[in-house]
Amino acid sequence: MKILLIEDHKMVATSLKMSLETDESISVDIVNNARDLSINESIFNYDLLLIDINLTGIEGTINGLDVAEELINKYEDLKIVILTAYKLDFYIKRAKRIGCKGFISKEEETSKLIEDIKSIALKGKVIFPEENHMLEPLTQSEIHIVKLYSNGLSRKELAKALNTNVRSLAVSLSRIYQKLGVRNYQEMIDKVRELGYVDSF
Incomplete structure (x- = not known):
C-alpha cells in the first residue's frame, strides 16, 4: 500500500x-x-x-x-x-x-x-473522532493566554504578563471558556491538553 x-x-x-x-x-x-x-x-x-x-x-x-x-x-x-x-x-x-x-x-x-x-x-471505511462540542477554534492570542495560564500563573500575574487588566482578562477567559465548553480552570486545562493546544505533562 x-x-x-x-x-x-x-x-x-x-x-x-x-x-x-x-x-x-x-x-x-x-x-x-x-x-x-x-x-x-x-x-x-x-x-x-x-x-x-x-x-x-x-x-x-x-x-x-x-x-x-x-x-x-x-x-x-x-x-x-x-x-x-x-x-x-x-x-x-x-x-x-x-x-x-x-x-x-x-x-x-x-x-x-x-x-x-x-x-x-x-x-473503504470512514473514520472520524467524536465531536468535542467546540464551536470554533481558539485564536492565536487566546492560545497564548491558555499557554501562559496553564503554567500556573494567577489571574493577576497573567494580566501583568499580557499587559492588560484583570477585568479585560476576565472577559477574554470567559470567551475561551465558552468556546471550549468548560466551566472552570481545571476543565479548561484538561480540554486544551486534550485538543492539543498545550502539551500534556
Missing part, C-alpha cells in the same frame, strides 16, 4: 514514515512543502494521502484542509485523511464536508494508526 504524507516538519514526517513502514505492506513518500505537490493524475499512484492541517510554505502557513479540498474538487475519488494534533469540531466538520475519509490524531499508537489507515484505504 502506497501512502503520500504531506507534512512540513521534516523530523515529524520522517518519524511517521518510519512508524508506518514497520508494517511491511506500507510504503510512504513524503512531501514537505505543499507547494511542491503535483496535482495531476499521478496522485492516483497512492492508495491514500495523509495531510497535516498546518503546513508552512514560502508564502506562510497553508491550511491542509484547503489543499485537501483542492485535490478532492479535482479528483473526487481520492482517499484523503487529515492527520493532526488538533481535535477541533471546526476542523473535523470541514474535513467531513469536503469529502475527506478520515481525521486521525498524531498521538495515536502506531498499531492503531496503521489499523485505521488500512481500514480507510483497503476497506
Whole structure:
C-alpha cells in the first residue's frame, strides 16, 4: 500500500514514515512543502494521502484542509485523511464536508494508526473522532493566554504578563471558556491538553 504524507516538519514526517513502514505492506513518500505537490493524475499512484492541517510554505502557513479540498474538487475519488494534533469540531466538520475519509490524531499508537489507515484505504471505511462540542477554534492570542495560564500563573500575574487588566482578562477567559465548553480552570486545562493546544505533562 502506497501512502503520500504531506507534512512540513521534516523530523515529524520522517518519524511517521518510519512508524508506518514497520508494517511491511506500507510504503510512504513524503512531501514537505505543499507547494511542491503535483496535482495531476499521478496522485492516483497512492492508495491514500495523509495531510497535516498546518503546513508552512514560502508564502506562510497553508491550511491542509484547503489543499485537501483542492485535490478532492479535482479528483473526487481520492482517499484523503487529515492527520493532526488538533481535535477541533471546526476542523473535523470541514474535513467531513469536503469529502475527506478520515481525521486521525498524531498521538495515536502506531498499531492503531496503521489499523485505521488500512481500514480507510483497503476497506473503504470512514473514520472520524467524536465531536468535542467546540464551536470554533481558539485564536492565536487566546492560545497564548491558555499557554501562559496553564503554567500556573494567577489571574493577576497573567494580566501583568499580557499587559492588560484583570477585568479585560476576565472577559477574554470567559470567551475561551465558552468556546471550549468548560466551566472552570481545571476543565479548561484538561480540554486544551486534550485538543492539543498545550502539551500534556
